[in-house]
Amino acid sequence: MAFSDIRLEQKQAALQDLKGIKELFASRNWFPGTSGNLSVRVGDFNPEQFYFAVTASGKDKSVHTPEDYLFVDQNGVPCEATGLKPSAETLIHCEIYRKTGCGAIFHVHTIDNNLISDWYGEQGYVPAQGIELIKAFNIWEEDAAIRIPILPNYAEIPRIAELVPDAIDPAVPGILLRNHGIYAWGNNAFEAKKHLEAFEFIFEYSYRRLLLNAARLHSAQ
Numbered sequence: 001m002a003f004s005d006i007r008l009e010q011k012q013a014a015l016q017d018l019k020g021i022k023e024l025f026a027s028r029n030w031f032p033g034t035s036g037n038l039s040v041r042v043g044d045f046n047p048e049q050f051y052f053a054v055t056a057s058g059k060d061k062s063v064h065t066p067e068d069y070l071f072v073d074q075n076g077v078p079c080e081a082t083g084l085k086p087s088a089e090t091l092i093h094c095e096i097y098r099k100t101g102c103g104a105i106f107h108v109h110t111i112d113n114n115l116i117s118d119w120y121g122e123q124g125y126v127p128a129q130g131i132e133l134i135k136a137f138n139i140w141e142e143d144a145a146i147r148i149p150i151l152p153n154y155a156e157i158p159r160i161a162e163l164v165p166d167a168i169d170p171a172v173p174g175i176l177l178r179n180h181g182i183y184a185w186g187n188n189a190f191e192a193k194k195h196l197e198a199f200e201f202i203f204e205y206s207y208r209r210l211l212l213n214a215a216r217l218h219s220a221q
């Protein structure tokens with residue numbers, strides 16, 4: 001399917017989804033210092049050829065401008081003539097789409113996801129068990145345990161992108177970059193938002209649990 005074959009309505013709907021998500025996440029202060037990037041895929045999925053709308057690089061994501069998004073292909077190359085640069089992390093989005101065929105990917109930097117990703121950085125994953133919000137990932141067994149992968153935050157994005165396919169656990173729709181942020185995805189914007197919110201809940205829970213454990217150890221001495 002060529003980019004020009006995708007209906008204008010579908011492209012416009014993707015941009016509307018992104019606008020709404022960006023506005024909501026900005027209201028949560030999830031885009032400090034121009035950090036964060038969002039994308040929504042359009043058209044049929046073929047791992048060899050797909051397209052998505054992605055936030056332009058370096059923008060203040062807490063405001064709306066007519067130049068916030070652009071469409072790129074499976075290699076992160078803009079589909080139309082533009083002066084905009086796609087997110088510096090577009091190749092990571094490409095690898096997640098290629099591996100999962102998902103419909104939307106959201107990336108944010110929060111204090112909780114940075115602290116937890118560094119605390120568990122050496123072991124390479126964040127463990128989570130028995131937290132109700134794990135059901136947001138459609139994992140329903142009692143006392144379910146998951147591992148949220150953590151990748152090294154190399155300066156060169158292609159070095160990170162090449163690690164993505166093997167790091168992805170099909171049951172867990174997210175990956176962390178150590179001391180950087182989370183990428184959460186889903187079949188559409190609604191599901192990617194649900195998953196991102198569940199991950200951030202788990203990170204905050206895990207962080208506070210560590211503080212409680214430390215307080216308990218301290219009071220026992």
Ligand SMILES: CSC[C@@H](O)[C@@H](O)C(=O)COP(=O)(O)O
Pocket residue numbers: 033034035036037055056057058059086087088089107
């Ligand atoms: C300026 S700090 C954040 C960036 O380095 C990057 O991690 C990020 O999330 C946003 O990059 P962008 O190119 O605007 O999509």
Ligand SMILES: [Zn+2]
Pocket residue numbers: 035036037089107109180181
């Ligand atoms: Zn980032």
